[in-house]
Amino acid sequence: MGFHFSWFSDVSFDFGDRTLRAANEIAGKEAFAWKLISENGARVESSAAVGFDPDLALADADRLDYLFLLSSPLASFLEPKPAQGHVRRMARHGVKMGGVSAGVFPLARSGLLDGHTCSVHWCYAAAFAAEFPDLRTTDDVINIDRERYTVSGAAAMFDLMLHMIEQKLGNNVTTEVACWFQHPLMRGRACAKRSQHFTVKAPRICCPARWLTRLRFCGQYRGPAGRI
Template identity: 30%
Template sequence: MAPASPFNLTFVLFDGFSNMVLASAIEPLRAACDLSGRRLFSWQLASPEGAAATSSSRLSIGVDLPLASVGATDALILVAGYGVRDHLRRETLQAILQKVRGMPLIGGFDTGAWLLAAAGVLTGRRASIHWMEREALAEAFPEILVEDAPVVRDGPFLTCGGAQAVLNWSLDLIGHRADPALQFDVSNMFGRDPSHGNRPPLPNRPEPMQAGLLPPSLQRAVVAMRQTADQPQPLARIAERAAVSERTLDRLMRAHLGVAAGQYYRTIRLAHARALATETKLPLPDIAARTGFASASTLARAYRKHYCETLGESRRHGNQNRSPARSGDSRSCSAR
């Protein structure tokens, strides 16, 4: 039986947040209400000062109230993305600390775990964050156990590392607050296989995956490449983790992604370097070391060839606008 009163969520948006992450959280809840004909969930949007929040794709989203005015709510979810370090101001962290006290559910979506960590509420707890920030968070807050997991729940704290993880959490919330049948119907609306939980896979459905309909072996290879972006492994080792031969891995990459395996791996490392350049103040040699390039000059040449600009230029652009999706800023030279 559905609860008598709606489950209320407050999403606090910080400039640079991902539209996809926010939509992955709210749209399934909206669909659950529509399909059931019941007001199972309610939500409101807030921002640190009550002003409209600008997403990573530069869309301005109006909010209902400032963080300081948030009252009773069943869940307080911090949604951050690019430029999260710009929000680590004392007054913001104090407001977060004040609001999370006694809250039944406190969330950090995408890079929201940074804010919770900086506010000091994740000490001694497990947490997750977007994979590109995982190592940095672990280094900055050694008192937190940063896990290589899409979703981590530790007491009242919930952290999710990206849009897919948030979508799965939203579907799980529907199943918990309503029933499995409604969860199944909502997952079908969003093209998702609800077998991400404990259910067996549905027949004639593609494997659920992070980035399209890739074969399971190729999914494993992509995950392995992302996980080792800071310490690149030989392609033979990546192929071993994917349970295919190196030749088969390259063939699958070319067939499904249109690039050689080595080229795709390098693209992941360069994207990680770009994120480090725009999100941190690390010097070029340190960025090269963290992305597996032999030297700063090697990284600089590869980066300029791929992005048509230097790391320094990317860093300046990032300071002007934290979204790497600015027109002309994130294009690849090879795409010209």
């Protein structure tokens, strides 16, 4: 998974690969694998000015189950016609296509959101509507419409990864992954995004009973830290 334009959000990428890596470690097997892809295989730079060396070029990407696009809203392919044709061909051959945060822009420009509903981050909503007035959008932070996966923000990418882990490895592994990252709840596909105002609620505890026992012990323990 993972196609990257320059100035993509490295936080979105981190929430993808680190969450799946944790799932593999907890499950004790390689249930997930991922590759970093760029259009021509050249180095890409994130919005935090951190350089990433891709594993392969887009033309060499095959046998993928998912391809998630990460980009800035103004990103475009260096050679739009062949690159967009390639991702459309991948979609026709069963690859599930996704856009994370601003990654919905190149996904839409490739024609892969035509006839689909997508999730758009609130800060890009006006620009997206202006460029793609005929595309349907939703306020849900995660939207899965047939073979199209769109998420509005880096944190929503984490939630989507949890959903994918749950589908493949079950609830117990998913719960432990969430606990590793101290994630109090998993947002569902019907969870609406917020633009400016936030409602704070007490998080529900998601850890299994054995983890709660350990947490309570750590909270009460007053001895040397090395003995915990």
